[in-house]
Amino acid sequence: MEGKLVWDLPVRLFHWLIVLLVGASWLTAEFEWMTLHFYSGYALATLLLFRLAWGLAGPRYARFGSFVAGPRRVWSYLRDWLRGEAREPAGHTPPGGWMILLLLGLLAVQVGSGLLNSHDGLDAGPWYWAAPADLRELAHEVHETGFDLLLVFAALHVIAVLLYLWRPGVNLVAAMFSGRKQTGEPAIAGSRLPLAALLLAVAAGAVWLLVSMAPAPSLADLGIY
Numbered sequence: 378m379e380g381k382l383v384w385d386l387p388v389r390l391f392h393w394l395i396v397l398l399v400g401a402s403w404l405t406a407e408f409e410w411m412t413l414h415f416y417s418g419y420a421l422a423t424l425l426l427f428r429l430a431w432g433l434a435g436p437r438y439a440r441f442g443s444f445v446a447g448p449r450r451v452w453s454y455l456r457d458w459l460r461g462e463a464r465e466p467a468g469h470t471p472p473g474g475w476m477i478l479l480l481l482g483l484l485a486v487q488v489g490s491g492l493l494n495s496h497d498g499l500d501a502g503p504w505y506w507a508a509p510a511d512l513r514e515l516a517h518e519v520h521e522t523g524f525d526l527l528l529v530f531a532a533l534h535v536i537a538v539l540l541y542l543w544r545p546g547v548n549l550v551a552a553m554f555s556g557r558k559q560t561g562e563p564a565i566a567g568s569r570l571p572l573a574a575l576l577l578a579v580a581a582g583a584v585w586l587l588v589s590m591a592p593a594p595s596l597a598d599l600g601i602y
């Protein structure tokens with residue numbers, strides 16, 4: 378495979394796993410397989426925490442600091458792109474960086490509202506029983522609307538990736554699989570897999586704690602007294 382290594386293996390696995398898990402979350406909600414739906418959500422929560430840490434400690438192009446740009450750079454990139462003169466970065470583009478933060482934020486909102494959501498008051502997210510009624514109601518609304526927003530922005534994200542095939546004529550999807558791109562910027566040295574494994578384990582532990590620390594429903598919650 379030609380080109381320089383830009384996307385480390387953890388970033389690539391993270392991406393295709395979240396795409397799979399969003400699909401699984403939708404499918405399991407649709408068929409009311411709530412236990413599976415919760416596990417898919419916990420897996421997503423783990424990946425999101427991992428990506429947060431990787432955005433601080435991962436290789437160059439995975440870092441938030443390398444792709445979160447101010448409004449001036451976003452604007453000048455868009456203007457140059459329209460003229461066909463944009464200088465293409467090895468990592469995410471300035472507007473692309475904001476889209477990524479938005480998608481990660483929407484996924485976090487799905488997980489957060491899911492923890493307080495309930496299917497018919499029985500199959501409940503772990504923190505449902507600790508929440509007052511109005512917060513439960515809000516979480517329900519947010520979970521429903523948040524998913525629609527996620528679909529809209531994911532579709533825009535895919536459209537942007539497809540537009541890139543036309544201008545500047547680069548296949549970003551292939552790069553998200555191989556990790557490699559033709560670029561004048563330096564390649565990353567490697568994927569830092571031991572660090573990634575450690576951060577993933579810490580993220581999984583944090584999600585396990587978050588779920589297992591939730592209070593059990595009282596007998597009154599279950600309608601027994």
Ligand code: HEM
Binds near residue numbers: 470477552
């Ligand atoms: C639920 C659907 C999706 C979500 C939530 C999503 C989210 C994301 C996120 C968070 C990133 C940043 C990766 C990182 O730096 O860690 C990203 C990048 C990317 N995604 Fe997706 N994605 C989705 C679907 C897709 C699909 C279906 C495709 C393929 C057609 C795709 C192609 C890409 C590509 C090519 C990049 C790299 C963009 C670049 O080079 O700057 N995504 N996506």
Ligand code: HEM
Binds near residue numbers: 398415421488492
């Ligand atoms: C910890 C994670 C999560 C928990 C505990 C959770 C919990 C729930 C519950 C209890 C319902 C049923 C609501 C009802 O029947 O009225 C539900 C529905 C749904 N969830 Fe989740 N969820 C989680 C994560 C996610 C994620 C990550 C997504 C998508 C990316 C998602 C998408 C949906 C959708 C589309 C529905 C059906 C619409 C609705 O009623 O809200 N969920 N979820």
